Amino acid sequence: MNEQKHILSILVENKPGVLSRIVGLFSGRGYNIESLCVAETMDPLVSRITLVTMADTPVVEQIVKQLHKLINVIKVYELTGSSYVQREMSLIKIQAKPEYRAEILRIVDIFRCKVVDVGQEHYTLEVTGDEGKMTAILNLLKPIGIKEIAKTGIIALFRESNGGLKDKD
Amino acid sequence: MKLTGAQILMKMLKEEGVDTIFGFPGGVVIDIYDELTKTDIKHILVRHEQGAVHAADGYARASGKVGVCLVTSGPGATNTVTGIACAYMDSIPMVIFTGQVPTQLIGNDAFQEVDIVGITRPCTKHNYLVKRTEDLARVVKEAFVIAASGRPGPVLIDIPKDVSSTKITYKEPKKIELKSYNPTYSPNMKQLHKAVKLIKNAKKPIVFAGGGVVLSKGSKELTELAHKTQTPVTCSLMGLGVFPGTDRLWLGMVGMHGTYRANMCTGDCDLIVAVGVRFDDRVTGKIDTFAPNAKIVHIDIDPTSIRKNIPVTVPIVGDCKITLSLLNKLLDKEDLGNLKTKRKKWLDQVEKWKRTTPLAYKQKNIIKPQYVVEKLYELTKGKAIITTEVGQNQMWAAQYYHFKKPNHFITSGGLGVMGFGLPAAIGAQLACPGKLVVDIAGDGSIQMNIQEMATAVQYGLPVKIVILNNQYLGMVRQWQELFYDKRYSGTNMEHAPDFVKLAEAYGAVGLRATKPEEVESVLKKGLSSPKTVIMEFVVEREECVYPMVPAGAAITEMLLA
Structure with a gap:
């Protein structure tokens, strides 16, 4: 199987139970969800779901068609294979013994992230970026001692052909 | 105009051209049932909610119209699930109304409360929980559109007690606009x-x-x-x-x-x-x-x-x-x-x-099930509406009854529901009152919804039930014979009711054939009766359906006998 990561951007009606229909479709048909982000768009009647799944080409084709079939789904875009921007945010709580504090702040500087909470024994960092950046910073922080981590999962949008970034919806 | 939710529902059903509802009442649908008596919509009281859904299904398949059923909350609603899943698999247009506990009690584990919208989400084309009486008319209208258009399917509407009893100023619902639902009819x-x-x-x-x-x-x-x-x-x-x-x-x-x-x-x-x-x-x-x-x-x-x-x-x-x-x-x-x-x-x-290599069997001194179906075909000239249960009876019906027209073979194809045939026959008979409707059944599956005999008799429906009785769950037994060294685990059904007496107990006609020479006369007598009839045929116990492609084999690798 040539399983590959696919990012789907799904516009749905902002109604109760819609997310459950989508998640139920994935579990019921044996598709997987790597990450999932949901929030309202500019139009409060519409929500955008950004969903990452691992699947081969015929399966992802089925997934897109099955999603379209749900009455509350307005549009499904597959971003993988076209030009898009993606971001993920993590909150990383890290052990911050005095001897490591300078090192942690150096990493924060290099990766252009922020310290959002400081304690006697820890820092909480806010990191935003694509997957590559996330992996890189985690690899650097692991030896220092990560206590907890919370990730948003990927959100993504098409790049406009003129290079601009707009959210039409 | 001030109307209650129940009155609005009746108004919408009339607008959709509904003439028959299959249902079973309960506490939270009393208001709806009360309004139902004030309309000319025929209500068929089934004996189990599963029967209501299969009957609505049979009605839809025979008539091409949308089947409608109405049940209460909790167990009434959960009993519909098999029937809904069956209709979903076979793409049958249907609207199912379930009662729900009052909105302020939802989520409190109230008496007869169940999240039927959650339960049926994966086996309906779409479903709704109506939380305001104001939404009811629109939702009903949408449901009928969704059920019947594109690839058809069942749509469930869950109506809390207070939504059907509350009186509001009724406004005609606007034209239905489903933002994203637009089936492709014309090909590229x-x-x-x-x-x-x-x-x-x-x-x-x-x-x-x-x-x-x-x-x-x-x-x-x-x-x-x-x-x-x-x-x-x-x-x-x-x-x-x-x-x-x-x-x-x-x-x-x-x-x-x-x-x-x-x-x-x-x-x-x-x-x-x-x-x-x-x-x-x-x-x-x-x-x-x-x-x-x-x-x-x-x-x-x-x-x-x-x-x-x-x-x-x-x-x-x-x-x-x-x-x-x-x-x-x-x-x-x-x-x-x-x-x-x-x-x-x-x-x-x-x-x-x-x-x-034609379809073949040899009729010796014990009745062969294929012979019964073939005789039935001859006597009805291939014009009857045939419903089936599931298993060997279904396959023999498919093989030996040569259908000439669509909407005449009504069977649970995708989900394979035993107990489908009798209620489906009831629905088909109501859709086509003048037609001969025959349920080809096995002794196993007929017992799964046998209670609907009472429904057939109550409404004077002359459905004919042909039971091919081999005292086994035949299709599983066939697999056990062919692939499990004849270890008949859990398939022996030697003890069954006396189907002739059972028919009589329900107020129907019961007939039995035990010898090949009796088959034709029993069929003739049964088919010509104006009443509900069970015809039991005591058939060869270990007959198999052939050809058979073993599970997992290529379709051209058939066992022929």
């Missing part, structure tokens, strides 16, 4: 041209039709295509009847219990024109050996049916009837050459398969 012409080219160049084509052709009412167009192109036709179980079972080009059903020639054709053909089918595993057998030499044109209104199970050369999304009639028009403009000579070799081959 470019794809159609590709299909024409393949059909023109094919040497050994077949047409493979399914339930989609029944649903789109495309039987005439399909028959025209087959005759025009001199292409033999096979059907899935769900498609039986869309092509006359007496036609020279008819191959019989394809699949696990398909005819030898139909299955051999799929192995040998160079083109399959598949219409309204979904290439279910019971049709394809081992998927990577299915139709190895064939290009496939696949016409279906549901894009998810295409390329779900098998790769397709030319996918065409569209309504079967519309697509077939456009295809026929395009083919009319083509010079197809002398088809008689062009197809001779292929049709001769098909004929040879038919001659050497």
Whole structure:
């Protein structure tokens, strides 16, 4: 199987139970969800779901068609294979013994992230970026001692052909 | 105009042209039932909610209209689930109304509360919980549109008690606008041209039709295509009847219990024109050996049916009837050459398969189930509406009753629900009062919804039930005989009620045949009765359905006896 990561951007009606229909479709048909982000768009009647799944080409084709079939789904875009921007945010709580504090702040500087909470024994960092950046910073922080981590999962949008970034919806 | 939710519901049902509802009352639907008596909508009181859904299903399949049922909350609602899943698998248009506890109690584990919208989410085309009486009219209107359009299916509406009892100022719902729901009816012409080219160049084509052709009412167009192109036709179980079972080009059903020639054709053909089918595993057998030499044109209104199970050369999304009639028009403009000579070799081959390996059984001194179905076919001249239960009875009905028209074979194809046939027959009889409706049943499955005998008798419905009694759960027993060294685990049903007395106890007629020479007279007597009749045929206990493709084998590898 040539399983590959696919990012789907799904516009749905902002109604109760819609997310459950989508998640139920994935579990019921044996598709997987790597990450999932949901929030309202500019139009409060519409929500955008950004969903990452691992699947081969015929399966992802089925997934897109099955999603379209749900009455509350307005549009499904597959971003993988076209030009898009993606971001993920993590909150990383890290052990911050005095001897490591300078090192942690150096990493924060290099990766252009922020310290959002400081304690006697820890820092909480806010990191935003694509997957590559996330992996890189985690690899650097692991030896220092990560206590907890919370990730948003990927959100993504098409790049406009003129290079601009707009959210039409 | 001030109306209660229940009154609005009745108004909407009348607008949708509903004349029959199958249901079972309960605490939270009392207001609705109270209003129901003030309309001319016929209510059929079933004996179990599963029966209501199958009856509405049978009604929908026989009439082509939307089936409607009404049940209460909690157990009333959960009892509908099998029937809903069945209708969903077979794409049957249906609207199911369930009562719900009052809105302020939802989530409190109230008496007879269940999250039926959550439970049925994966087995309905769509479902609704109506939280405000103001939304009810719109939701009902939407539900009927969704149920009947595109690839049809069941839609459930959950109505809390207070929503049906609250009085509001009624406003006519606006025109239905479903933002994202827009089924494709007209096919892409470019794809159609590709299909024409393949059909023109094919040497050994077949047409493979399914339930989609029944649903789109495309039987005439399909028959025209087959005759025009001199292409033999096979059907899935769900498609039986869309092509006359007496036609020279008819191959019989394809699949696990398909005819030898139909299955051999799929192995040998160079083109399959598949219409309204979904290439279910019971049709394809081992998927990577299915139709190895064939290009496939696949016409279906549901894009998810295409390329779900098998790769397709030319996918065409569209309504079967519309697509077939456009295809026929395009083919009319083509010079197809002398088809008689062009197809001779292929049709001769098909004929040879038919001659050497027909469907066959030997009637000796014990009644063979196939003989009963064949006699039934003869006596009814192939004109009866046949419903079936599930298992051997269903397969013998499919093999030995040669359907001439669509909407005459009503069977639980996708989900395979034992206990489907009797309530479905009740629904079909209500849809077609003048028609002969026969449920072909086994002794196992008839007992799964036998309580609906009371419904049939109460409403004077002259449905005929043919029980092929082998005192086994026959299909599982067959698998055990063939693949499990005859270890008959859990399939022996030696103890059954006396079906003749049972029929009489329900106020119906009971007849029994134990010898082959009694079959015809029992059938004649039963079929001519104006009452509900059970005809029990004590048949050969260990008869198997042949041909049979073992699970996981190629469709051309059949056990023949």
